[in-house]
Amino acid sequence: MDIKYAVKIVNTPLFASEIAYGDIVRVRPDHGRRELVFERLISESEHSAVRVILTGVDVRAEVQELVSAAGCTWESGRFSSLLAIDIPAEADYRALRQSLLGLKSAGKIGLQESAVSNVHRRQFESFP
Incomplete structure (x- = not known):
């Protein structure tokens, strides 16, 4: 069965x-x-999830400040260089994404958008 x-x-x-x-x-x-x-x-709960891999030196505090300021939370478990970020429906994902992409372009983080909700997709004219 x-x-x-x-x-x-x-x-x-x-x-x-x-x-x-x-x-x-x-x-x-x-x-x-x-x-x-x-x-x-x-x-779907209307939350989104992204993963950040910390590749730069001393970037953890910077990422955590961005995430907190956006009204989001994170988990890392026993993996110190990996953050799983929870983005609630009311958060401005477009602004947070722009900041995270800036850090990615600077080589400080890796970024994976593992689950982007329909609520957050609507914040963009066309979501990648």
């Missing part, structure tokens, strides 16, 4: 793409690995 579950994401994913904090997703158990495996998005 193939059992599937719907679960709510309650953190900002460090590695999974296409999902963000608060999303409802369908998962199935993988008994061999003893974990749940993502299958598909069921319902």
